[in-house]
Amino acid sequence: MILGASNAFASVSGTHILLRLDGDELISRRLEAVRDQIRMLLRDVQPRIDYSGLAASGRAVQVRIDDVYQVEAAKSALKTLTDPVAGIQEMALDGSEPGLLKVTMTDAGVKSRTSVALKQSIEIINNRLHDLGVANAVAEQADEDGILVQAPGVADLQKLGNILARPGRLSFQLVDTSMTADEAVNGRPPAGATLIYSADNPPVPYLIENRVIVAGKNVMDAQAATNSGGGEPVVAIRLDSRGTERFKWATTQNIGKPFAVILDDHVISAPIIREPIEHGTVQISGNFTAESANELALLFRTGALPARLTIVEEAR
Missing domain, CATH: 3.30.1360.200 (Gyrase A; domain 2)
Structure with a gap:
């Protein structure tokens, strides 16, 4: 127990905290990883594929293939990004504009990532509550992107919320x-x-x-x-x-x-x-x-x- 004996957690009934997952950051971090994957996948192709303008924006990562005759080879190299995982296609590849490839996060992909992130966050928050020694506290999902923390034994709710919401990276x-x-x-x-x-x-x-x-x-x-x-x-x-x-x-x-x-x-x-x-x-x-x-x-x-x-x- 770290803070359980503190006056900050003196008994007060009926307290709760509602946390909201930042979906934009979740998507942004995922697209950063996809951007790095694209860089590695194109780098490993033989003969080498020259490209420019690799960048993430909104829900997509785009890259321009310098040689139009290498576009199909680039599509083939990036196919692994669009393969379904556990029945969900997280990414879709669009090559409708000549020389420009866009890898876009699908609605199903966003929903799946959000669901997984919520489950992981709830587990981590419950672990933090346990380590803090907060009696009878529990975190559970609320709506599509919310986490409700019921903490009936906490006086300093702001302090507890700040600890639970710290990213910890x-x-x-x-x-x-x-x-x-x-x-x-x-x-x-x-x-x-x-x-x-x-x-x-x-x-x-x-x-x-x-x-x-x-x-x-x-x-x-x-x-x-x-x-x-x-x-x-x-x-x-x-x-x-x-x-x-x-x-x-x-x-x-x-x-x-x-x-x-x-x-x-x-x-x-x-x-x-x-x-x-x-x-x-x-x-x-x-x-x-x-x-x-x-x-x-x-x-x-x-x-x-x-x-x-x-x-x-x-x-x-």
Whole structure:
């Protein structure tokens, strides 16, 4: 139990929270993945297919095939995107405009993705409620894109809602040291890197390599703790075998380089790699309080929500 004994969760009857799934973000994230798939599928074709204008917009990803004689080969390469999965055709391919191919998310695909995301979100929210120690609380689907959280024992409903709705997307990525963050802010970040800011006030910019070394899905467990030096709050996480292998490789190859911990598009810590970390247990520090360390451990342990959730109602 992390927060169950807190005054924030003192007994108040009849409380509930209504959350709404952000369908636009869900579609956008799916189309980003489809765009990357298209890039890989066209890259692997022999002879090579030259293309331009690969971009996602609305509910479609479009790409222009430079050589009209390669359009049929491109269609064949992209066919796997339109194959039904579990009886549902998620994507449709349109080549009616010469040289332009459009991969569009179908209504059935949107409905299926939304249904799956809701089920995953409800499972994660129930896990968070359990870990928080909120008695008699339960999350269930409401309408086509809503989640109703019944929490009869909660006084601070806003605080609970904020924890339940946090995306919890975690990644470990290397800091790009080819230029300073200030140079990137005043100019242009190099290819393969992005400016990401901390949640401080004022925010601190970091130039981060786009490649994700270890993701939240590689976290098997996370617990709030205190470091052995000054007793400061930290979060200790344990990685699975894949995450351990990747972390060992990254810390062995990049000694002396900063390694950023990114949560929900903000850098929460960027320590310098001092030595290889081979055992799969990582300690994260970052000026945490005991409460924030507990909350971070909860998010890492229960995993990331598949899409953004918005609080649309809090009522008693």
